Every structure is written in C-alpha cells, then in structure tokens.
Amino acid sequence: MRGVSKAVGIAIVVVIVAVIAAILAMQGQQAQMAAAEQPTAPAGAPMELKTITIGCLVDLSGPTSGVGVDVSVGQKAFVSAVNDGKITRLKELGYRLECIERDFAYKVPEAQTAYQAFKQQGVVMIWGWGTGDTLALAVDINRDGIPYTSYSYTVTLTNNPYNFFMMPTYQDQARAAVRFVKKYFEERGLEPKLALTYPNVPYGLEPLPTIRLEAEKAGVAICAEEIVELTATTAREQLTRIRGKCGEDVAIWIGGTLSSAVVIAKSAYELGMDRAILISNIWGFNEKTAKLLGPEATQALGGRLYRVTGAKMWDEVAEMDDPQARLLVQYITAQGVKTPTEVMVRAWINAYVSAKALEYLIEQGKEITPENIKWAFENMGPVETPFAPPIQFKPGDHRPGFTTFVYVMNGDGSWSQVDTVEVEELPLTNEAYGLDLQGDGVP
Amino acid sequence: MPAGIFFERYRRDMAFLKWPIHYVGLAIGMAALYLWPLAAGYDYLLRLAIWIAAWSMAAAGLNVLFGLTGQISLAQGAFMALGAFTSIWLATNGVPPLLAIPLAGLLVTAVGLLFGLPSLRLKELYLLISTLAAQFVIDWLLRTEGMAWFTGGAYAKLAPPLTIGPITVADTYGIYVVILTIVVLHLAALANIGRSYIGRALKAVRDRDIAAEIIGVNVFKYKLLAFMISAYMAAVGGALWAFAVRSVTVESFTFFTSLEVLAAVLIGGLGRVVWGSMLGTVFIIGVPEAIKMAFLWLGVRGIDIALRDAVFGALILAFLLYEPLGLTELLRKIKERIRLFPFRYY
Numbered sequence: 001m002r003g004v005s006k007a008v009g010i011a012i013v014v015v016i017v018a019v020i021a022a023i024l025a026m027q028g029q030q031a032q033m034a035a036a037e038q039p040t041a042p043a044g045a046p047m048e049l050k051t052i053t054i055g056c057l058v059d060l061s062g063p064t065s066g067v068g069v070d071v072s073v074g075q076k077a078f079v080s081a082v083n084d085g086k087i088t089r090l091k092e093l094g095y096r097l098e099c100i101e102r103d104f105a106y107k108v109p110e111a112q113t114a115y116q117a118f119k120q121q122g123v124v125m126i127w128g129w130g131t132g133d134t135l136a137l138a139v140d141i142n143r144d145g146i147p148y149t150s151y152s153y154t155v156t157l158t159n160n161p162y163n164f165f166m167m168p169t170y171q172d173q174a175r176a177a178v179r180f181v182k183k184y185f186e187e188r189g190l191e192p193k194l195a196l197t198y199p200n201v202p203y204g205l206e207p208l209p210t211i212r213l214e215a216e217k218a219g220v221a222i223c224a225e226e227i228v229e230l231t232a233t234t235a236r237e238q239l240t241r242i243r244g245k246c247g248e249d250v251a252i253w254i255g256g257t258l259s260s261a262v263v264i265a266k267s268a269y270e271l272g273m274d275r276a277i278l279i280s281n282i283w284g285f286n287e288k289t290a291k292l293l294g295p296e297a298t299q300a301l302g303g304r305l306y307r308v309t310g311a312k313m314w315d316e317v318a319e320m321d322d323p324q325a326r327l328l329v330q331y332i333t334a335q336g337v338k339t340p341t342e343v344m345v346r347a348w349i350n351a352y353v354s355a356k357a358l359e360y361l362i363e364q365g366k367e368i369t370p371e372n373i374k375w376a377f378e379n380m381g382p383v384e385t386p387f388a389p390p391i392q393f394k395p396g397d398h399r400p401g402f403t404t405f406v407y408v409m410n411g412d413g414s415w416s417q418v419d420t421v422e423v424e425e426l427p428l429t430n431e432a433y434g435l436d437l438q439g440d441g442v443p
Numbered sequence: 444m445p446a447g448i449f450f451e452r453y454r455r456d457m458a459f460l461k462w463p464i465h466y467v468g469l470a471i472g473m474a475a476l477y478l479w480p481l482a483a484g485y486d487y488l489l490r491l492a493i494w495i496a497a498w499s500m501a502a503a504g505l506n507v508l509f510g511l512t513g514q515i516s517l518a519q520g521a522f523m524a525l526g527a528f529t530s531i532w533l534a535t536n537g538v539p540p541l542l543a544i545p546l547a548g549l550l551v552t553a554v555g556l557l558f559g560l561p562s563l564r565l566k567e568l569y570l571l572i573s574t575l576a577a578q579f580v581i582d583w584l585l586r587t588e589g590m591a592w593f594t595g596g597a598y599a600k601l602a603p604p605l606t607i608g609p610i611t612v613a614d615t616y617g618i619y620v621v622i623l624t625i626v627v628l629h630l631a632a633l634a635n636i637g638r639s640y641i642g643r644a645l646k647a648v649r650d651r652d653i654a655a656e657i658i659g660v661n662v663f664k665y666k667l668l669a670f671m672i673s674a675y676m677a678a679v680g681g682a683l684w685a686f687a688v689r690s691v692t693v694e695s696f697t698f699f700t701s702l703e704v705l706a707a708v709l710i711g712g713l714g715r716v717v718w719g720s721m722l723g724t725v726f727i728i729g730v731p732e733a734i735k736m737a738f739l740w741l742g743v744r745g746i747d748i749a750l751r752d753a754v755f756g757a758l759i760l761a762f763l764l765y766e767p768l769g770l771t772e773l774l775r776k777i778k779e780r781i782r783l784f785p786f787r788y789y
Contacts, residue, residue: 061752108694112490112688113490116490116491116615117736120487131694132694135598135599135690136690136694139688139689140690200586200587201586202597202693202694
C-alpha cells in the first residue's frame with residue numbers, strides 16, 4: 001500500500017511539474033509568435049495566408065454553459081466558413097481567422113486571468129461572453145484598447161469605447177416588449193397589465209428601471225414584481241401572488257435564462273393560468289423550450305409564450321432562401337448539433353459583423369490593430385445579414401439598432417415571428433433609460 | 444533535525460529558522476518569489492500569481508478556522524466580496540488603498556463575528572449549513588438593487604489605482620510585489636498563531652471543546668476569534684484582488700469561490716496554515732489552468748474540457764485516497780526521503 005501511495009505521490013508531482021513546464025514553454029513560444037508578424041498558413045492552403053488571432057472567451061462548463069456551448073458552435077462554424085473562403089472576402093484578401101477558445105466556466109477571476117493570456121497571444125479583438133466577464137474586463141480593455149464583443153447587451157456598455165454587441169440593448173428589447181404587451185391587451189379590449197419576474201443578478205436587474213419607465217409612458221400597469229432566481233425549481237408561490245395582485249389577464253415578463261423561464265412556464269401551466277401570457281427576454285425561452293416543457297405543457301402554453309430577440313430564430317433561418325442562411329445551416333449542422341438554436345445564429349452574426357470590420361479595414365489599406373478595428377466598427381456603416389436588422393455603431397454610442405422581433409411558441413413547440421417592434425432612438429442619457437449610464441465611469 | 448543536537452533556550456528551540464539551510468532556503472525562496480517575473484514576467488503568469496496570492500489569504504483564514512479550531516465554514520467567498528467592495532468604497536472616499544485594505548478586513552471582521560455566533564451551539568454539518576446561509580444571504584444582499592451604490596449594481600465597481608504615498612503602482616509587476624509583500628506579512632503573522640497560547644487554545648477547542656473548557660479555555664471566545672481571523676483574511680484577500688484587477692462585480696466572488704477555498708485547504712493540508720493554504724491554492728488554481736494551457740499547447744481540441752475535468756478530478760481523488768493529509772505531508776515525505784537517501788525509516 002505504501003508503495004502504491006508513493007507511486008501515486010510521485011506521479012502527481014511529475015504531472016504538476018510537467019504541466020508547469022508546458023505552461024512556461026508555451027509562454028515563450030507564444031511570446032515569440034506574438035512578436036512574429038507573419039503567422040503560418042493552414043496546411044494545404046494554396047497561398048500564404050496571414051492569421052488574424054481572436055480571443056474567444058466562452059463558458060463551456062459553467063453555470064451559463066447551456067447557451068455558452070451554442071455560442072462556441074456558432075462562432076467556430078463561422079470561422080470555418082471564413083477560412084474555407086465561403087463567406088466575406090477575408091480569404092481572398094489573404095487572411096484567415098484563428099479563434100483561440102478558452103473556457104472560463106463563468107468564473108470572473110478566471111476571465112480576468114484569461115484576458116492576460118489573450119493579450120500575450122497577440123489577439124486583436126476578443127469575442128467575450130456575458131455580464132460578469134464583460135463588466136469586469138471593461139477596465140482592462142479600455143486601458144489596453146482591445147475591442148470586446150459580448151453577448152451581454154446592457155445599454156451601460158454602449159458608451160464604453162471598446163465594448164460592442166450586435167443585438168438591441170436589453171433595455172430597448174424590454175421597451176419593445178412593453179409596447180407589444182400594450183398592443184396585445186388593447187387588441188383584446190383589456191387593460192394592459194404587466195408583472196415582472198426576474199433573478200436577483202445584474203443581468204436580471206439591469207432592464208428593470210427602463211421597463212418601469214416605459215410602462216409608465218405607455219400606460220401599462222406594473223401590477224407585481226417577483227424574484228425568481230436562475231436556479232429556481234418552482235415559481236408557484238410567486239405566480240400565485242401575481243395572480244392575486246394582477247388577476248388572470250396579465251402579461252408576465254421573464255427576466256431570467258432558459259431554465260428559470262421554463263420553471264415559470266411550467267408553474268403557470270400547473271396553476272392553470274390559462275389567460276396569462278409570458279414574455280421572456282432574449283436569454284429566456286428558445287428552441288429547447290418545448291423539449292423541457294414536455295408535450296402536454298407545450299400544447300397548453302402554445303400561443304402564449306413569447307420572447308423578444310434581435311435575431312431570427314432557427315426554424316425561420318433553416319427555411320430561408322438565402323445563400324448565407326444555407327451556409328450557416330450547413331456549417332452549424334456539420335458540427336453535429338442536435339438542437340440548433342437562435343443563440344448559434346447570434347454567434348454567427350457576432351462573428352460576421354467582426355469579420356466585416358476586418359474586411360473593411362483591409363480594404364481601406366489599414367493595418368489590423370485593435371485600435372483600427374474599433375475605428376472600423378464605428379465607421380464601416382450598417383452591416384446587413386438575413387438574420388437581423390442592419391447593425392451600425394457610432395463613435396460614443398455603440399447601440400447597434402432599435403428593431404426587436406417578437407416570437408411566439410406554437411402548440412407543436414415551433415416558433416413563429418408575430419411582430420417587429422421598432423422603438424425610437426432614445427438619447428443616451430440617464431433620464432431616458434431611467435438608470436445611471438456612467439457607473440464609476442470609464443477608467 | 445540532526446540527532447543529538449539540542450538547544451538550551453526556548454527562543455532557539457521555537458525559532459522558525461534554526462539551521463543555516465533554513466536561512467539559505469528562505470533567502471533563495473524570497474528572492475525567487477520576488478524576482479521570477481523579471482525572468483519570465485508575462486502578465487498572464489503574474490495575474491495568475493496574484494490570483495493565487497489573494498485566494499491563499501482566504502484559504503489561510505479558513506485553515507485557522509477549520510484546521511486549527513475545527514469550525515467549518517463555507518462563507519469565505521462572501522467575505523472576500525465584502526472585503527473587495529468595502530476596500531473600494533473606503534478608497535474612493537479618500538482612504539489610501541494600502542490602509543483601505545486592512546481597514547476593510549477589520550470591518551468585515553465584525554460580520555465574521557456575527558456569523559460566528561451560531562458556532563457556540565452548532566457543530567460540524569449544522570455549522571456548515573449556517574455558514575452556507577451566511578454565504579447566500581450576503582451574496583443575495585450584495586446583488587439587490589438597493590446595494591448598487593456599494594457594489595456597482597449593473598456595473599463593475601472600479602477600484603482606484605494602488606498607491607503608496609505619492610507613488611502610483613500601475614504595472615503588473617509592481618502590483619504583484621505589493622500584494623506579495625502584504626500576503627507574506629499576513630502569513631508570517633498567522634504562522635505564529637499556531638505556536639502561541641492562542642494557537643494552543645484553538646487546537647484544544649478543535650480536539651475536544653468540553654475538555655478545553657474544563658482546563659480553562661474560553662471556548663466561545665476562541666471560536667469567535669477564529670471566525671474573525673478567518674473573515675479578516677478572506678476580506679483582505681478579496682481587497683487585494685480588487686486592487687490588482689481594479690474592477691469587481693457581484694459575480695466575482697460566489698459560492699464556488701467558497702468551495703475553491705475549502706478545497707484548497709483540504710488539498711493543501713488541514714491545520715498547515717501557511718504551507719497547506721499556499722500549496723492548496725496553487726493546486727486548485729494552477730493545476731486546472733496548467734492542464735488547460737497544456738491541452739491548448741498540445742493542440743487537443745473537442746475533448747479538452749472533459750479531459751481537463753477528468754484529470755483534475757482524478758488528481759483530487761488520488762490525494763483524498765492516498766494522501767489525506769494533503770500536499771504538505773506529501774512534500775514532507777519527499778523531503779525526508781531525500782534527507783535520508785539512500786536509506787529510509789522503514
């Protein structure tokens with residue numbers, strides 16, 4: 001036994017020493033690579049392609065990995081398509097993309113450490129992830145001037161010089177949701193009432209002041225507010241209180257992610273709230289909802305589950321008669337995805353707009369540097385895709401657009417677009433959005 | 444200790460540094476800790492080192508509480524968050540950062556004291572659950588809209604730059620040196636606790652609290668003291684991280700942080716306050732990072748996440764099965780083997 005113990009001990013020490021040596025060796029190698037201007041071409045490439053290195057910070061094993069994996073799939077699919085020369089002119093111009101993917105498991109300190117690794121690896125921009133990493137890294141990216149695209153869509157990021165995202169802000173999407181609710185109830189001759197459910201996390205809380213402001217302006221009564229955490233296993237208690245305060249004809253805003261959205265929907269079904277509608281934010285319901293609800297609840301809730309988003313959902317994309325849509329479907333399905341989602345479409349859009357910025361930069365004869373990429377984002381004009389309204393950034397105002405799609409889940413679990421809501425461009429001020437847009441300021 | 448040698452004075456007998464090799468080892472060790480970045484000072488490695496340093500503070504605090512006093516806690520993450528936000532709040536209100544860091548620690552100590560109160564009545568799993576409640580209550584409170592003035596709410600809370608008098612420490616190496624110095628000073632202080640009357644009282648409480656009470660140890664006082672030390676160390680660790688990265692959010696320190704810290708203590712060596720906590724933290728943070736980088740370097744794609752988790756899990760399991768006393772014990776055995784080479788005790 002002692003012999004085994006010693007052998008294991010020695011093996012552990014050897015493994016630790018080996019991996020530390022590997023890190024140090026890699027550090028040296030990467031530093032050399034970063035210093036070298038011309039990277040290697042991929043095997044079998046007919047011409048010497050220059051590599052544009054992008055840091056891809058993803059959550060593949062943490063609490064948001066449910067959608068983080070989809071983002072990874074979408075981004076990787078797009079990079080493959082670019083490197084195959086199927087989309088954008090980057091390959092034709094002599095460039096290939098390399099996405100250095102790092103799983104940070106949604107641990108903020110790990111993201112802050114990964115950022116330093118990216119910098120060392122010479123990335124020119126970062127495709128980041130959610131609220132946690134994006135907010136925490138704002139200091140670093142502004143200091144170092146590295147563009148950072150994210151899937152956190154809060155308006156508070158839009159005046160940061162190096163933060164970009166491709167969907168309407170959470171706040172503008174929520175405004176669209178309030179308007180849709182008003183229209184929905186008015187068409188039925190009912191008084192518009194909205195109950196808010198949200199998790200007690202920054203992402204759930206961020207849109208609330210704007211929703212309250214918009215509801216007041218639109219004449220939609222906010223009749224209840226309830227916290228439903230992201231890890232909730234039931235929401236019957238909260239929904240019972242909502243029913244008591246708001247009655248049967250009420251719209252319920254869902255500010256959480258898929259699992260908590262499904263929990264709320266299931267609870268509404270179990271409580272027999274047959275006249276209530278549920279409208280979720282962009283990270284709430286998606287193509288996986290029906291599978292999680294089960295056939296009976298899906299059938300019963302069909303026509304009453306809504307979601308707001310800035311991108312077309314998979315069912316629609318899969319049927320589009322468009323070359324880019326066919327390419328997207330081809331490259332995503334090639335990765336062996338069983339349930340493709342709109343999140344993958346959004347990841348594709350994120351990568352596409354970034355690639356268009358790079359393409360614009362090269363066509364303008366400018367060097368590919370982080371600062372020039374920021375310039376390209378802000379000056380290339382609107383970028384059009386078949387999957388989303390045109391996306392355009394302005395210096396000092398990185399809100400990409402103001403058009404929101406509203407989708408409804410059908411009784412068979414498929415999704416159909418029911419409305420397109422275009423909200424007016426608000427001034428980027430605290431008063432307009434009802435929240436402090438400056439925070440501690442940009443360092 | 445070489446056979447047949449004894450000291451005539453307690454001072455020499457209790458000294459940390461007894462033999463020339465200790466002095467040489469300390470000199471080389473400290474020089475290596477402070478100077479390695481000059482040889483391989485990549486920002487990534489430096490930030491990794493700062494991360495380990497900050498977390499090892501929290502682990503050392505927990506080791507005093509758990510390892511020395513036998514009181515388990517799962518609230519270190521919450522205390523780190525409180526320390527980070529309090530120090531930033533103090534610094535933005537005019538307190539110099541170097542003073543704000545320990546001051547935040549002291550303020551958070553009061554919270555630690557509060558959550559230590561149930562320890563008089565609760566033990567083991569029940570105490571664990573009460574500290575878990577502390578973790579979730581503090582975490583929940585920090586996330587509420589009403590606390591946005593303190594935590595930044597929908598923003599990261601930005602820390603002012605680290606300053607020493609008129610000097611602003613801006614580069615990563617400078618920050619590393621300052622943080623390392625603070626950590627070394629705190630760990631040196633903690634190293635003495637176990638050898639003092641306080642340490643003996645804490646160990647008495649750990650080994651048998653009723654017996655400790657009978658021989659005159661004020662059990663409640665020492666339990667609370669351990670909770671306070673633990674909260675203080677975690678808070679200072681959180682504050683150090685805040686000033687190192689200059690931005691923290693309510694998602695920076697979570698329940699998983701508490702788990703990481705607990706795992707570091709268990710793997711490093713329960714009751715081995717300095718070495719156990721440090722080595723455990725290096726293991727918990729450094730090994731997954733190293734595995735990740737090694738797979739990246741080797742070009743392993745697709746199965747790297749599963750492999751990383753499997754390798755890391757296997758390593759932890761191997762420790763629990765074959766070396767439950769932790770890394771410090773493993774290193775001690777190696778040291779003894781080398782010292783007696785080619786002979787052995789058994």
